[in-house]
Amino acid sequence: MPATSTIRTVAEVMSSPAVTAQSSESIAEVSKRMAEQEKGSVVIVDGKRPIGILTERDLVRFNASGAAASDTKVSEWMTQPVDCAAPDLSVQEAFAGFAEKGYRHLPVVEADELVGVVSLRSLMLFAQVQPVVHPSAIEAPPGLEGVIVAETEVGDVRGLEGFYHYRQYNAVELADRLPLEDVWHLLIDGHLPSAAERDAFADEVKPLRVVPGSVAQLLPSVASSSHTVMEGVRSAMSMVGAAEGYRPTLDIGAAERRRNALQMCAVMPSLIMAVYRLQNDLEVIEPRPDLGYGANYLWMLTGEEFDADKGRAVEQYQITTIDHGFNASTFTARVITSSGADVAAAVVGGMGALSGPLHGGAPSRALALLDAIGTADNARPYLLDHVARGEKIMGFGHRVYKTDDPRSTFLRSVAERIGADKIDFAKVVEQTVVDVLAELKPGRDLYANVEFYAGVVMDHCGLPPELFTPTFASSRVIGWCANILEQAADNRIIRPSARYVGPPPPEPLPDPA
């Protein structure tokens, strides 16, 4: 809505006459005058010409210095030379100038004579706040696409080349060849473990799989009061942080932050299976320290020994999803950490972001799509209709990849290796989706993403669809934690800006109804 009021000038909003002082006066005299007249600044004059300004902010700095106010001259603490505003300057221009230079008070001068003082507060009361042009403001595209917001050593995604890496290693190669704990060590401690470090790391993290007693006691209520496993685990993770007395990352050192992070990563798989079983009226199965990551994960699902290849396949899926650049949940976890909050708060925030269908909520929908299509003959007509109705095909498309998603290619090979039930049909559907999208959405470069074959692999390994997104979270928590530790180690609060586009303020309040 455009501003309709007439343009106001500085002369209309300034306070006049200005409170003034001589540069030879003491801070004590001048601050007393400011307090008596309830003003936030005093203009220092030579005759009628302003030569400096002393503001509340200067007095705060002065008080912190510990010097004696009665023995210190104003000239030592005033800001000089001083910028001035003209009385006929529009409120809007003055406001932009204040924002640009960080001023709070300016003397107003006409023909070299002081006629008043204008403050940021008075400008704000009257400014028709249109977009403030700030020279250092950067216009970010919707969805922050392509915007670099931090430096990281955790990893990166190279969308055009179809490649991503954890630290300096190809993530797919790590998933192909190493156990998850090695990759976990790489993410949290910065390097792949030696044999001795591997053992020490296992000794450190395996006890942390156990859910703290006070949280375990409450899990039945948590499970029954949540609709999804993800909701229950989100609450339980928060409770672990509280029960274990996690403190703000701002107040603790690197070792304590690392301890908290390791516990978050280790306990989440146990909580996922506990909540799932409780929601299905089954008894919780305790984690087994003698089993590796993937095998223990499946053990806690059924209490039965699994085919080792299935355990490895799930673990490989989990390795591929540990980290993936500044995706929505990782960014969320870093934003929360940047406020100095505790590790659990950041992890729980990440879980919230991951639960959405556009991020981690897609694999069960991708599998449901296969079921809905049903037969190879039905694939093309079904998909044409789906896209024509403006619906997205879950498990396809990616913000960064404009070629094959390497995670999808890898998981397709895993699904083939384990002889997943739905693999042949999934490959037919994948090709049909790619063709249909190329026809109906030309130039968008839409291919299968990690979620498409993730569902096929997890389904074959016995994980029910309601565990797909939690399983994604079970390893992404490691990526979040690596990012949380990195953010906390070199922190500045993440605080961007938005452009206000609503009706121009200040509008008078309506009369009470």
Ligand SMILES: CC(C)(COP(=O)(O)OP(=O)(O)OC[C@H]1O[C@@H](n2cnc3c(N)ncnc32)[C@H](O)[C@@H]1OP(=O)(O)O)[C@@H](O)C(=O)NCCC(=O)NCCS
């Ligand atoms: C992943 C995703 C959120 C990326 O979003 P994005 O970078 O903002 O891309 P957009 O949603 O703006 O899509 C760009 C274009 O491609 C189309 N498109 C993107 N993904 C599509 C899909 N899966 N099915 C059909 N069309 C799709 C959009 O409709 C849009 O078309 P338009 O130009 O005609 O408006 C998006 O591809 C998507 O929603 N995919 C399905 C959900 C999914 O699988 N999520 C898991 C991600 S790992």
